[in-house]
Amino acid sequence: MSLNIDETLKQQAIDWLVRLRAGDLTDAEMSAFAVWLAADYRHSEAFAFAEDLFDDMVVAAGLVSAANVADDIKSPGLSTGMRNRSSTFEQGSSGRTLPNRFRWGRAVLAIAAVWLFAVILVMPEQAHPFANLLSDYHTETGELRDIELTDGSHMLLNTNSAVSVVYDESKRHIVLHHGQVRFTVAKDNRRPFDVITDEFRVRALGTVFEVYRPDGDNVSVTVQQHAVTVAIGQDAGSAQEASFMLRAGQNLRYRFDGNPPTVRQVELDQASAWQQRRLFINDRPLGELIAELNRYRVGRIFLSDAQLSDLRVTGVFPLDKPDDILRAVSEVLGLQETRLGPLWVLLRR
The missing domain is CATH 3.55.50.30 (Phage tail protein beta-alpha-beta fold)
Structure with missing residues (x-):
């Protein structure tokens, strides 16, 4: 099957597949589907892609038996073809049984494929399972977690968030790997409280604020109480560093593309609703x-x-x-x- 299927055709094929599976097509709609399928060979490729996609989604989740998948998703012809290809692969082109190392290779590839579909289609788009392993604290999907730090400060982690904590005698640094966190900062005149994500640094000025990094492309800060300073640049204190002051009710959004950030007023009740x-x-x-x-x-x-x-x-x-x-x-x-x-x-x- 061609891998270069037009995205519009993919969408049309998925729509047809869903309507067919729903079982509510009229005779006229069935005829329209037949006309669409026969109009261009690329339509049939796109429809086969949609069938395979839904097939893999179900297999990856392990939600139904193989028999149900064959009955519900695949056509009988497709199922037979896949069985024939599987048998041919198992025995080899000459009819001989493949050595165990090839079977192990197939097993590894199958596991990798299931994992790939799990990452793409089961986990939320903003999930970062590997970053979680490197963090001090993280939350799972749908979890809201309050963490009290050694100085009395609190972090409220929203769903799929991860942070690392670096405290010493002169500083309090929180590294935000990903996600959304509200910080309630305890006063300590000797040690500033900074939240860092790449070249983006937020310093608390006796405050409550949140930092949200949904992906690798952008980050935002919303101040709920008092104020923060935001520094953007590779080297803190350098001439190239840009600095901003934000007060309660203000939000700053920055994309990691070199363009200036945007600052706006927000309704705090709305912006902080996730905290309740x-x-x-x-x-x-x-x-x-x-x-x-x-x-x-x-x-x-x-x-x-x-x-x-x-x-x-x-x-x-x-x-x-x-x-x-x-x-x-x-x-x-x-x-x-x-x-x-x-x-x-x-x-x-």
């Missing part, structure tokens, strides 16, 4: 809500149509049960859910 395990959305796109929900649940939520992402949503939602939020929003917007096991959800018209 709530999600506040005020007339924002559905795609933004989905991105937030994906942070708090294992698996992934997909939209079948890019236009759905622009639908507007408003509400205050409890984060303890993200699937309940999804169900309520889908009902209000008139969307249907197609669930592929307990982990994956596809929203469609």
Whole structure:
């Protein structure tokens, strides 16, 4: 199968597959599907890609038996072809049984494939399992964790966050590897309190503030009480370093692309809602809500149509049960859910 399948065709194929699996196509729609499939060989490639993708998703999660997968996802012809290819591989092209080392190689590749799909499709997009191993403290998906440090300061770690703590006689440094953390800082005139992520440094001035690094491209700071200074640059104190003062109610967002950061006023009740395990959305796109929900649940939520992402949503939602939020929003917007096991959800018209 060609690996260079157009993204639009992939989306169309996934949409057709979901509708076929839902079993609610009319005769006219079935005819339209047949016309679409026969119109271009690339359509059939895209549809086969969609079948394989959903097949691998189910296998990777180990949610159903192989028999159910064959009955529910694959066509009989595809299943037979795959069985034939598997048998040929096992025996080799000459009909001889392959040595054990080749079977071990297959097992390793299979495990690697399952792990890859787990990372891509089971873990939230902002999960960083390897960084967690190097951190002093971290949270799992959906977890909210309060940490008291030796000086009396507190860190409230949101879902999928990781930090390392470096304290000595002259400094208090927190390295934010990824995620979102609120810091409540105890006063210590001898040792400044800094939060560091790459060349981005936040210094507390007797304050409550949060730092959020969702990925490797950007970071933001929101001040809840008092003030902080933000320094951006490779060398602290150098002429190339840019410095900013933020006060309560201000947010600074910086992308690691060399451009200046943006500073704006925020509603603290909304910005800090996650600290009470709530999600506040005020007339924002559905795609933004989905991105937030994906942070708090294992698996992934997909939209079948890019236009759905622009639908507007408003509400205050409890984060303890993200699937309940999804169900309520889908009902209000008139969307249907197609669930592929307990982990994956596809929203469609």
